[in-house]
Amino acid sequence: MEGEHVRLIFKESQDGRAAYSLPKTTIEKRGLLGDYKRENPGLPQVSERQIAGHYQNLADLNFCPYSEMDPLGSCTMKYNPPLMEALASLQGFLDIHPYQDESTIQGVLEAMYFLDSYLCDIAGMAKFTLQPSAGAHGESTGIMIGGAYFKHKKEKRTKILAPDSSHGTNPASITNLGFEYEQVNSNEQGWVDLKDLEKRMTENVAIFMLTNPNTYGLFDPNIDKIAEIIHRNGGLLYYDGANLNAIMGKYRPGDLGFDIAHINLHKTFGTPHGMGGPGAGPTGVVEKLKDFLPIPTVEKQGEKYILNYSLEHSIGKVKAFYGNNSVLTKAFAYILMLGPEGLRKVSETAVVHANYMQEKLKKKGFKFPYGDQHCMHECVMKHENIDALGHLMSEYFKKLQATIHFPEANCYMIEPTETETKESIDEYIEAMVEVDKAIKDPTAMEELEKRQTFTPISKINAKKGMARPCLIEKEEE
Ligand SMILES: Cc1ncc(COP(=O)(O)O)c(C=O)c1O
Structure with missing residues (x-):
């Protein structure tokens, strides 16, 4: 799957193939859909396994707090127990x-x-x-x-x-x-x-x-x-x-x-x-x-x-x-x-995690405009180069799943939440250091780009995507 597109389910369709089918109805038909009713709605004809597999593949492309830390500031994207x-x-x-x-x-x-x-x-x-x-x-x-x-x-x-x-x-x-x-x-x-x-x-x-x-x-x-x-x-x-x-x-x-x-x-x-x-x-x-x-x-x-x-x-x-x-x-x-004790612990841990992150990042040279105060459950960093970053800003900082340009321009807002471990927070900090290095060094940036293999498209052309969003699969050449 890595690096590949998920094929449209319509492309998997084969005449006569079916998944679970409802038994024939004994209820009298009424013309509810009137003239809009089509005899053949053109649905893909696939097996149940194919449907399940198709949606699983799509789901696997999603980034979610089950698989990775998702410190989107102001959003509390914590792990939710199943x-x-x-x-x-x-x-x-x-x-x-x-x-x-x-x-x-x-x-x-x-x-x-x-x-x-x-x-x-x-x-x-x-x-x-x-x-x-x-x-x-x-x-x-x-x-x-x-x-x-x-x-x-x-x-x-x-x-x-x-x-x-x-x-x-x-x-x-x-x-x-x-x-x-x-x-x-x-x-x-x-x-x-x-x-x-x-x-x-x-x-x-x-x-x-x-x-x-x-x-x-x-x-x-x-x-x-x-x-x-x-x-x-x-x-x-x-x-x-x-x-x-x-x-x-x-x-x-x-x-x-x-x-x-x-x-x-x-x-x-x-x-x-x-x-x-x-x-x-x-x-x-x-x-x-x-x-x-x-x-x-x-x-x-x-x-x-x-x-x-x-x-x-x-x-x-x-x-x-x-x-x-x-x-x-x-x-x-x-x-x-x-219970009351558990909820209190949630908040205490969320605050400790954010302060740990803020202090560690400060030691690594990152700038926090309010870093002289303890933060609560999230912290706000300001990137000195953010103005000059242009598209790199969204390409790379967004890959780190934090909130950008909020609460003010050039800010980067991190909320690690209580459900992360010290190791995952440390790993995230290292990723920030690496991205920061790449911004200053084209060779490091090239290396980083090579590793963008999680999604089929590693570099989105945001401008083109907004001007001409293409929501259908391109015909294979
Ligand atoms: C501080 C604050 N207020 C209000 C909201 C709005 O909540 P919702 O997205 O559920 O509408 C958010 C959402 O992120 C928020 O961070």
Whole structure:
């Protein structure tokens, strides 16, 4: 397979060859597809083994945290135990229909109810909605809740603030929902500039969105002062919980003054993130905002679990039915498996790994703009040559699977996560040193290029690919 293209499955097709076939139906045919129905849809005729083999070959081309370290900063691409998949595949979770009567899905509702209460314990919130299906979706839900709260209070607040280091989804969610986005500057230490925040936090501002640790991988120690500024001016403090992997069991956003928080289950809680798989961004609120949550919420009534549709000021539904149940189940199982001590250990180990990496890379001459501080679960490096790198930047730095040009230009962001070993982190550091050497030395670069054999194409022409994406296999010459 190495270095070869995977042939299109259509090329394997042979007339009359078949995999599993459904028995002839006895149900009367109705013209559902009308004129669009074709007698021969032109599907490849292949055996079951060929189908399985084809997709396995494609899957083998993927880079994934099962096979290698994937330290994509701000993404928490950790190893997810397959046990979670097995549990989410249990018949009682899988073979159910969203229209089933509550009495027949008590187990699923119980899992949701407890997931909600565990997330409340972890984040210091009063109640969560499990409906949002991504971090950005959680942000939108939280903003809508904040908007409804101020509308109810008859306060006209049209602006939402977020720091310059915030993830792109923050300003996007703000403007998508019709609020005006205003950027708050960071100070020299990479924390929120309190003077700038104070200046911008007017009575027109509804919410300040913040992730802590922030996207520089730094814990902002002024969080109590930030909360005081926001609340003194009648605003709400929003916690972007995408970086929760750094703080579990250490501090709870609710205890530090956050009023709304979303959590990326697909980062922190043992469910796949990116590279395939749905997500979940449950969004929690403090007591005074509970009535604004989307409906239905999952509640316990006596011995029964019920779906509650009667929240007085609910913003309505934000997703069909109740959320991405498979992701929720996996996260629920992950929390049960680790327990409070285990979750705390996750965060402690993630932070130790990132600091180990930062210190070791500093000793090897790499530059960290905030390297005089301990980082949290990720660290941000700045490459002095990055401007001059041009295409090499994406060719080589991307091969190291880190986030580039975020949170600011010329940055390289690394999040080793807790599931790596010291050896794999050391190996990664050596790879960084090698790539760095290659950038400065054409011979070393040639050597490195020769070793790019994992994918069929070692050097992507990104410019051409964007201008003329070719999604079909070329005819063989
Ligand atoms: C800090 C931060 N906030 C929000 C998000 C958005 O989460 P999602 O990709 O699930 O929409 C991310 C995603 O990487 C993030 O890193």
